[in-house]
Amino acid sequence: MQSPLGKMKYALAFLFVLLAANFLMAQTVREGAGVNRAPDGAGHGTHEVAPSNNAQAGPIGFTVNTGNGINYNGGPVMKGTVNAYIIWYGNWNGTGSNTAATRSAIETFLGTIGGSALELVNTTYGDNTGNVSGAVHFGGSTIVSATQNLTDARVQTQVNNAITSGRLPRDTNGVYFVLSSSNINETSGFCTRYCGWHTRATLGGSDIKYSFVGNVDRCPSGCEIQTTGPNSAAVGQGGIDGMANTMSHELEEAISDPDLNAWFDSSGQENGDKCNFNFGATSTCNANGLCTASGTSAAAKYNQTFGGHNYMLQQNWRNSGGGACAQHL
Amino acid sequence: MRVHSLLAIFIGITVSIHAQEPVKPKLNPRIVTATRLVTQFSDLELQMLKAVQKKTQPALQAMLTDDCAIEMPNADPLPGEDWIDSVMAKDYSLKSFALREFSAVDLGTAVVVKFERRESATLKGKNESGEFFVVDVWKKDGEKWKLANRFVSRTAATASKAPIKPTGKQ
Numbered sequence: 001m002q003s004p005l006g007k008m009k010y011a012l013a014f015l016f017v018l019l020a021a022n023f024l025m026a027q028t029v030r031e032g033a034g035v036n037r038a039p040d041g042a043g044h045g046t047h048e049v050a051p052s053n054n055a056q057a058g059p060i061g062f063t064v065n066t067g068n069g070i071n072y073n074g075g076p077v078m079k080g081t082v083n084a085y086i087i088w089y090g091n092w093n094g095t096g097s098n099t100a101a102t103r104s105a106i107e108t109f110l111g112t113i114g115g116s117a118l119e120l121v122n123t124t125y126g127d128n129t130g131n132v133s134g135a136v137h138f139g140g141s142t143i144v145s146a147t148q149n150l151t152d153a154r155v156q157t158q159v160n161n162a163i164t165s166g167r168l169p170r171d172t173n174g175v176y177f178v179l180s181s182s183n184i185n186e187t188s189g190f191c192t193r194y195c196g197w198h199t200r201a202t203l204g205g206s207d208i209k210y211s212f213v214g215n216v217d218r219c220p221s222g223c224e225i226q227t228t229g230p231n232s233a234a235v236g237q238g239g240i241d242g243m244a245n246t247m248s249h250e251l252e253e254a255i256s257d258p259d260l261n262a263w264f265d266s267s268g269q270e271n272g273d274k275c276n277f278n279f280g281a282t283s284t285c286n287a288n289g290l291c292t293a294s295g296t297s298a299a300a301k302y303n304q305t306f307g308g309h310n311y312m313l314q315q316n317w318r319n320s321g322g323g324a325c326a327q328h329l
Numbered sequence: 330m331r332v333h334s335l336l337a338i339f340i341g342i343t344v345s346i347h348a349q350e351p352v353k354p355k356l357n358p359r360i361v362t363a364t365r366l367v368t369q370f371s372d373l374e375l376q377m378l379k380a381v382q383k384k385t386q387p388a389l390q391a392m393l394t395d396d397c398a399i400e401m402p403n404a405d406p407l408p409g410e411d412w413i414d415s416v417m418a419k420d421y422s423l424k425s426f427a428l429r430e431f432s433a434v435d436l437g438t439a440v441v442v443k444f445e446r447r448e449s450a451t452l453k454g455k456n457e458s459g460e461f462f463v464v465d466v467w468k469k470d471g472e473k474w475k476l477a478n479r480f481v482s483r484t485a486a487t488a489s490k491a492p493i494k495p496t497g498k499q
């Protein structure tokens with residue numbers, strides 16, 4: 001038989017456990033509350049940041065370079081090798097640029113962008129424990145045949161389904177791309193407001209970074225760079241190159257600002273936003289024979305070469321030397 | 330006994346707090362890549378506002394088609410040149426502005442853009458600040474895009490408390 005004091009001890013222990021659980025649940029609910037990016041309308045997120053102590057104190061570690069037109073707000077960057085995954089949503093065995101050839105080209109692109117001149121620009125970003133490495137690995141893909149349009153919530157559901165079903169691994173150092181074929185709309189503003197976006201969510205207890213990018217052939221004037229790109233399978237199919245461009249933008253941002261609380265400027269622009277559709281110096285296809293026949297015949301422009309292909313990719317904001325849009329370090 | 334009662338109350342409170350939490354957590358904000366048209370036409374809109382702010386009449390005039398008209402609720406269309414006269418008047422002052430919720434649709438011969446404008450302004454010394462919902466129709470004139478029609482409606486009498494400054498993203 002227990003003494004009243006013993007009972008009291010049990011009760012207090014139970015109370016403590018409850019309080020702890022309560023606190024943890026509150027943390028889960030509040031997570032991300034420090035940074036509130038209200039959509040500002042131009043379809044861009046506006047940061048309304050409750051600055052962390054780190055941000056107020058300025059640079060703490062040598063890995064955090066400031067004074068280059070973009071600010072560190074205290075959150076982590078993605079370090080080491082970042083794994084990129086793809087969920088092919090819609091009809092990717094279709095016509096135009098919605099084909100297996102496009103899937104293969106985009107997967108090659110993601111598999112070779114790591115260590116490229118452009119990706120190394122991202123190594124100028126870091127947090128208090130280290131820098132972005134510039135290494136990217138293509139971690140795999142899955143196909144979801146569907147006709148239903150996407151919404152922001154459905155994009156997240158697709159990512160969650162791919163992970164929980166085991167089609168893609170659960171990877172907190174990954175970026176999951178949901179890529180839709182051109183017959184699919186993302187109803188929150190694809191083509192009229194944006195060409196793609198990235199965000200994060202806690203899925204199954206893990207911090208998962210993901211991005212939506214639609215096939216730009218849905219709206220050439222909105223999101224395509226050029227009608228025929230260096231990787232176009234046919235004249236007038238700019239899908240591969242337009243998507244690669246948006247994907248590089250989202251990838252750089254997801255790596256340098258994965259939880260939406262690391263690197264962005266005073267007006268809420270992340271590194272990719274600061275150079276949106278800004279390509280710098282370009283070359284013309286046929287210069288080195290790495291463009292497709294269509295790209296060459298259309299004299300398509302490119303500004304990056306890696307993995308045996310030419311690409312037309314927007315520049316990334318270099319967080320050094322005062323800051324600038326850059327194709328390379 | 331008393332401890333148990335307290336515990337029961339505490340558990341009750343805890344359960345009721347968590348029961349009120351939304352079952353579906355709100356999605357985190359997404360950070361988007363603006364389309365080419367959004368980038369291009371938000372730049373044009375900002376150029377127009379800067380011309381109004383700096384009272385550079387020729388610059389503003391060059392951005393409007395000859396038969397540009399401004400449509401507002403419960404009013405006849407305002408010809409473009411009359412609108413220019415009104416914003417160029419000495420007693421009107423546009424102090425600051427910001428655009429948000431920008432979208433752009435390419436209709437082939439025209440581009441239709443929609444945005445919300447927040448501005449701080451005075452007319453004859455009186456506060457004329459406010460928020461507006463704007464739909465603009467831009468048409469190509471040679472190599473230049475010009476404003477052909479504007480449909481505008483005031484949505485708030487005064488600008489909201491949020492700081493008014495160009496975000497640089499429109």
Ligand SMILES: [Zn+2]
Nearest residue numbers: 272273361362
């Ligand atoms: Zn962006």
